[in-house]
Amino acid sequence: MNYKASLANISTIFRKELRSYFNSAVAYVVIVVFLAIVGWFHTSNLFLANVASLRLMFELIPVVFLFVIPAITMRLLSEEKKSGTIELLTTKPLHDIDIVFGKFLAAWALVGIALLLTLVYYLTIAALGDIDNGPVVGGYFGLLLMAGVYIGIGVLASSLTDNQVVAFIIGFVFVFIFFMLDKVLMYVPEGLTSIVEFLSVDYHFSNIARGVIDSRDVIYFLSLLGFTLYLTTLSLERRKW
């Protein structure tokens, strides 16, 4: 395997997809909606709580991700399938995994940009009072990892169908399941709670968001992410079965 060629291909696809987000309204709608929702709930509670902390924001963003991320990822592969361009793409001299990586990274970058813009909220708070930077760094890092897993799920959903709406719904359902796992622990049989909790995205996120970056949490996110991308590649190769 030629890694240099693979990197070049990933970067080509990444740039094409990112440009396509910004050429269409998708990127702007996502960023504006994201900032508006986060900003509204964040500031409306800020003065009530009267604490210089981003904790509320870090609780809110995972909920916003549930809707926004499947919307970002839904067209990535389903549109190629629908329009037939997938045939162009897969007959070019590149590995299927390069395609998946490139598209994944573009969506991740878009979410990254949206998160970067929320630094404005951080700056306003930092100006207002003393802020503990540990949880902030952890929170952003955790959000990025969480977004990665959600995007991985979304890309996988998008590879399963040629219909964007279906891709959105599948993506949303699975993201929602991972989000809900640690919130339904009381209904889970006793012996399984620790497993279910360990599978939950929010559990690992809240660990990291406390400002303690534990390798177990990071490994959880990365392996889940790798798994979804692997499944997506398999799903792309389904045409060969």
Add this chain to the structure above:
Amino acid sequence: MSITVCNLTKFYGTEKAIDDISFDVKTGEILGFLGPNGAGKTTTMKIITCYMPPSAGTVEVDGYSIHEHSLEVRKKIGYLPELNPLYTDMNVVEYLDYAARLHGVDKAKLKQQINAMIEVCGLKEVRHKDIGELSKGYRQRVGLAQAMIHDPDVLILDEPTSGLDPNQIVEIRNLIRQLGRAKTVILSTHILSEVQATCDRVVIINDGKIVADGTPEQLQQEFRGAEAISLELKANVQNAMTDIFPKLKGLSHVESVEYIGGMDGVYKFSILATKGSDIRESLFRQAVSEQWVLLELSRKVTSLEEVFHKLTKN
């Protein structure tokens, strides 16, 4: 850059799309891949371009197998899929740049190569337009430009002229002729005049099987039936049926004669002679000796259309 297709079979579920087909394409040849819709043309092309693997058999492009060296094969091929899918939200230059990069075109040559393709395919006026805004003819050219952006040795074109108007068809055909000179081309179509106009060789496929393989002339030769000759002559006779008809019928190789009609001493006949014979000369001599004036004497050539109908009618 030769292509060897060897015992290719493809099942979709339990349905056999192509059944044990084999053929070669020699370097520099333009091969017309002909067949009714659903015969297996597109399936064969999808296998050659490594979009999907065959159920059995193999394809080698310049000695590289689609199974073991898929990437090498794909590097050598420029592909225009059926229905010419395109990214409608990109403009022409962006799209060609994307295709070129994915084909690993050298960065230093990128611009030059894009400009060359824009020039050759006549895309200059629309280079900064979104592909979604282009007419079908222009889109087809973009598809061709995309397929040739890395200067491939092999071009696989799946129905490159479908949906175009007659003028555009001629343009695209000329383009393929011109570009195909130095390349090995496989071109699928169900338009027969296209094959005659562009291809060196024809493979006709029906129901997943190859039913004919040869140059258009060879096929016409091989699959023609009785020679049909139409004859119109002027003669000073009382009754065409009794004075002319038997004399025509009596010529050697003539199988049947049909009297079409006549007035004022001008009579029309249609003659069928045995396959492979040419009776025009003896007809002429007969006419001279009888003092008929020949107004028309012509032999109908079996068209590729007729060959096609014969081979693909079930």
